[in-house]
Amino acid sequence: MQELTEELKRKLIDILNLSDLEPEDFDEQAQLVGGELGIDSIDVLEMVVMVEKDYGIIINNQEVGQKVFASLASLVEYIQENSQGTSS
Template sequence: MNTLTEELKVKIIDILNLSDLSPENFDENDRLVGGSLGIDSIDVLEMVVMVEKDYGVVINSQEVGEKIFSSLASLAEYIKENTPGSQS
């Protein structure tokens, strides 16, 4: 999952224009939404679109979204477990 986590760091920094953050300084256990990154509901929508487009993983409820977007680690775990064709 380390490769997926590193890939997600780069994608999130890119789509959310977090130019002052580098992947090396992006702690996978820090809060995504409501944390120090300043991610808001519009940013969450952008991340949902990226996850669905790039990984084929659908996030179809607010409760699921709140849980998996709590940290980068939880997002990576959810993608790993729910990617079509995965052997989880």
């Protein structure tokens, strides 16, 4: 779980251009969308694409997306629960 968490921190910092944030400073419980990070709907689409491409998990409705992207911890949990062994 910790390995996946660290991997996702690096990926989110990269795809969301959070260059002023280091992985160790990423609060796993902090609100992702609409929180301090300034993640908007375009960023959510980028995260959905990353999850689908890298983990083979489809997030196909807004309600699920809101729960999944509530925090890094909820994203990690969702990937672990729905992964078919496609995680790196």
